[in-house]
Amino acid sequence: MPPPADGPQFSLQFRQDFETLLKWRRDVRRFRTEPLPDGMLDHLLQLADLAPSVGNSQPWRIVVVENQEKRDEVRACFETENEAAAQEYPDDRATRYRQLKLAGFKEAPVHLAIFSDTDPDQGHGLGRATMPEMLAYSTVSMVHTFWLAARAEGIGVGWVSILDPATICQILQVDGNWQLVAYLCVGYPEEEHVDPELERARWQARSPISSRVFHR
Template sequence: MAERGGDEIATPGFTQEFRQDFETLLKWRRDVRRFKTEPLPAGMLERLLGLADLAPSVGNSQPWRIVIVDGPEKRARVISSFEAENEAAAQRYDDDKAAHYRQLKLAGLKEAPVHLAVFSDDDPVQGHGLGRTTMPETLAYSTVSMIHTFWLAARVEGIGVGWVSILDPEAVARILQVDADWRLVAYLCVGFPEEEHIDPELERVRWQARSPLETRLFRR
């Protein structure tokens, strides 16, 4: 039993079935690029964001700042930023690799019914600076934790999430007219997937396969 405020609270027990379902959830959490245009059910986005807000944060600072991008003009400007940065990225490769790159589906910006721009406040009042003096980047790490929580919560409901990183962060901040202390961490496309795959798309199109954990695990 755990104590909180003098009241005993029973620690939840997780069944073997739940453990198996959780492993399945992690395996099916895909970075979705191909979305149906149909909207999410009423109240679903708010429910998912409420669950995501349960994520841990350094000093209990909750530094994430979430902008729901609904305006067509703002969306169009974000798409233009993506297209410019995407072409610039393609030009960094040699001809064969660039041709392969241009065939990749790297965003669902035009199809996804929901766009979320997720920022991290570089100096939130909440938390009183606890835990971030020597590692201020933990604020952004906390925001990423919230994003991953949102991602898993969405997948449980059959909803896909795509993280678009081929954007100019400063351009997005200007487009959305956010506070100067907010730093873009992720631009997310959210909606029902057009198709379902358990393997990553970049693996299917032979861009990059996943590597075994042993290649990234060290002991000292």
């Protein structure tokens, strides 16, 4: 059935371009150091703010990490947790793990720490009494919206998860109700690839969607 006449009309070219955008939305770890154009970050955050959220609560809280000392502390936290993670693998896998580039702290011109407010006034609690995790899921939706918006502008995003949330909260001195969801490195990619870096490094290949769809 075609969309209603008063709804948005997306051309075949747009739909094809959207599929291309999804395919090229890669986790970037290798950045150029040049800054984003003036106003670009604000533009991307405005688009990200259009993401859906439970009860229209918009629980995301975004910290733009500009202070170099704080960036260095975050990077030190990553290095500590990254080495601890490596030690969890057997020797051969640990060696391969240490060879992976898993973050772009040094080069990325923009660092964003994304938190989710665990008890926001906005939304009046709608939709989260039985599933309070919907707040964090909403924030993840915002992150993905930001990611696609950035990629559409030729900007790369790297999501760094090898961090201790409590340490990051302490470094950035955020509200006690805020839960760390993502630390993003943002900037222009040094190189472009349609396939994930972990596939190229032969760490883990993607599996077909059919292996993750179940019918009841």
